[in-house]
Structures are given as C-alpha cells and as structure tokens.
Amino acid sequence: MARTRVRITSLLALSGVLLLTAGCGDDSGTSAKTGSDAKKEKPVVVVTTTWEGAFAKAAGAEDVKVIVPQSVHHAPDYDPKPSDLAAVAEADFVLYAPFEPYAAKIKEAAGSKAELVEVNLDNDADKVNAEVAKLAKLFGTEDAAAKWKTTFDAEYATLSKELKASWPGGRSPNVVAQVFTAWSAKLAGATTVGTYGPEPVTPAQLAELSEKKPALVLDNAHMSTGTVLPDTGAKQVKIVNYPGDDLDLLPVYRNAAAELKKAMNAS
Template sequence: MNFLKGLYRNRRGAARLAVAVAAASALAACDSSDGTGDGAGSEGGPRVVAASTWEAAFARAAGARDVDVIVPPGINHPPDYDPKPSDIAKVAGADFVLYAPFEGFAPKLKSAVGSKAEMVELQLDNSPNIVRKEVTRLGQEFGTAGQASKWLTSYDAAYATEKRNATAAYAKAGKPPVVAQTFVGWAADLLGADPVRFYGPQPPTAPQVADLASWKPGLILENSAMPRTDALSSIKAARVTVVNFPDQKMDLKSVYRTNTTALTAALTD
C-alpha cells in the first residue's frame, strides 16, 4: 500500500512538472519575435555589417544596435579602402551587409557573404529626402520600423534647427554665390543656397576652373572624402570642407551639427 501511495505521488509530481514546462514554453513563444516586429532576430535587432560609418549611421538610425564596420573611422577616402582578411571575416555571420555602389571593395563583401546574409545597397546622401527614404526602408528590412519612425521624428527636429542656423548665417553674409563639389550639394541646401556650379567628382581641369571662377563664387564647398586638390586655390573665396561620413559614434545627426558649425564660421570670418 505504501508503495502505491508513493507511486501516485511521483506521478502527480511529474504531471505538475509537465504543466510547468508547457507554460514556460508558451510564454517563451509569446515573448519571442517572429521576425515581423521591432527588434526581430535578437536583442537589439539583426546583426548588421556596414561598409563604412556612413552606412552604419543609417543602420543605427533605422533601429539596429549590433552594427560592425569594415572601414575604420578616420580613413580619408573610405571607398578606396582595401579590406584586410579580418575585415572580410566580419561578413560571414551577418544578417545584413550594407554597402554603396561607389565603394571599390563591395565585390569582396559580396563574395564573402554568408548564406543567411542579405546584401543591401544604399543610396548614400545626406539630403533629408534620401535619409528619410533609406532609414524607412532599412527599418522595414530589419523589422525595426517603429524605432526608425521614432528616430526620424528626432531627425526632422534636429535638421530644422541646423538649417535655421545655417540659413541665418548665409543670409547675414549676403548670400554669396556657391560652388559645390557634386557629392556635397546637400550642404548647400542646408544653407538655403542654390549652387551656381557643381564640379567633380574628378579634380577640375584648367578650363573648368576658369569657368567656375567666372561665376565669382564667394563660397566653395569641398568634399572631405575626395582626394584634395589645389586646383581651386586660385579662386578667392571662402572654402569649407564638408564632411559626409559620421565619426566612430555612427551618429548621422552629428554630421549636420559639424557642418553647420564649419559653414557658419566660414561665413562670419
């Protein structure tokens, strides 16, 4: 009789344990993401490998938190970077690999990408319409659309502040004619300026310099990521080196603050 009672107690305990395990499993299933909501894949969203800090800043703006970068911050011309084997190795475990078509090493990333990774080509430009489009797209790709939308709200406010400051400085300086390198037109827009001429991406030739000079620019916007040239040094105008790539903090909004400070300083000298 005691043996039967013991067996009954053991069976009842096992049943209770089975119920507890089933409940825990159900809670875990409800708590996990199916890949369609914000933060899908893992805590902080998917694992992203970005070709440079520019793509990385777009990824973080879209809600990604696990972001690694191929080109180290501070490289003068990131598109010409020659990745080391250790750089390429980062790609193997990524969920998404972000790159731009002008980056010469992009084919190496494509050849090393793992079977689960998705290659995403970005249109890299700091113009607000491009930023909004690409951040929204990445938020949908990553499953972090809510975080991307929240960031864009803060971005609109930050951009409005920097544009207000830059346009005020430009107006106070008398709105001098602007010449801009072809990849920094967004900085002219930040000023509220319509460039009289663009140049590049190659260094301007002597006839092109003569044409630029004929417009009598008061402000020249150069590109920090392009090989420096003194071709325009003969033109007497204020010169600002516009920064496209974010620093190691991968903060896109800081790019506008940095350039507004430089533009304002040049216009008030």
C-alpha cells in the same frame, strides 16, 4: 568618393580561416537569416563604412559591425582581418554603396548568406529619410526609425534656420559645391551656382566656375583636390560626409553647419 575599393586578395586568403573555424563549430545547421526571417529577431548588420553604419543605426539596427575603420580615409589601404570576414559570415544584412564594388566579394569570400543591400549614400535630408525608411522596413524596426526621424528633422530645421540667419548681408550666398557636398549647400539655403568633381577640376571648368563669382567653395574632405578656385577670393569650406565610430549621423550636420557659419561670418 575616396573610399572606393578594398584589396580583395587578402579576403580570399583569409576565407580559409573561416572554413576551418566553421569545422570546429556546432552542426546545428543554423545560418544567417534573410528577408522576413531576419525581422523576427534583432538583425545583425555588417556595413562597409561608418556612413552605411550610421544609416543602419538610424533605421534602428543595434548590432552593427563596420568593416573599414573610420580612421581609414582611403579604403584600398585597408586589409580586412579574419574577424571582419567572420562578422560578415554571421550577418543577416550586408550594406554597401554602388561605388564600393568590393562588398559582394567580401560576402563571397566569407561564404555569407546575408542579404546584400545597396545604400544610396547621400546626406541630402530627403534622401537620408528615404534610405532610413527603406532599411527600417527590411530590419523590421520601423518604430525606432520613426523616432529617429523626428529627432533628425527637428535638428535639421534648427541648423538650417541658424545658417540662414548667418547669411552675409541677409542674402543667400552663391556657392560652388563638390558633387558629394551639395547637401550642405541645401542645409544652408545657399544658392549653388556650379558643381565639380569627383574628377579634378579642368582648366575649362575652372574658368567657368570662376565666372560665377561664388563666395564659398564646398569641398569634399574625403577626396579633396586642394584649392579649387585659387585667386578668386572664394572661401573654401571642408565638408565631412562620414560619421564617426559612434555611427551618429547628426554630428555630420552639426559640424558642416559650424564650418559654414564660420565661413559666412568671415565674409
């Protein structure tokens, strides 16, 4: 997705700030805890983006620090601050996604002893539940995660039912989805006849996807390449994957459902 790299040069320069700060602190020998030790207390979790942050919050984490602000749509444009590195240095866990290779360098620059945790960022409901359960086990917050899952499953079922009631002519619409928005097609019960991305659509793909005659194109708001299937009559729907600063994942589904419903009602 669009948030793929953060400039690391500033991180290495800023790491010196932390060394100076550490020299002025107490020398009790306290360090970040990992694994089972971190479960004894509420874990301090640092995440690269609000997406990982929402997964952590759903899993029961209460102390969550986000490195890249939600307002930054292109992560390489963000210059981490000394406070970001300080947060990493105090973390028990640092959450990152496979397409964010800078996470390990952030940890290294900050001298953190936190446990690096790779998160599969995909809003597919089954994958979300699996990731939240995995994180809850690490954090020792299984009870909180179970409560969240109950709320999430109920909300998801309600939205899915409403979307299916909005199918044009009572039939599941054919859609083309960007690879990171396929989850929204599943939410709507739509029939995915083709996918594209994350690379721009080639002329050959354009011809192939156009032949499918989709009613909707589910575009990724974070890495849009413009109108995907021009002159086909397909309505393009902008799907947002990243949660807001409140780290609440549920509005992502509500907003996607609202956009899909609007597009289907206009069909």
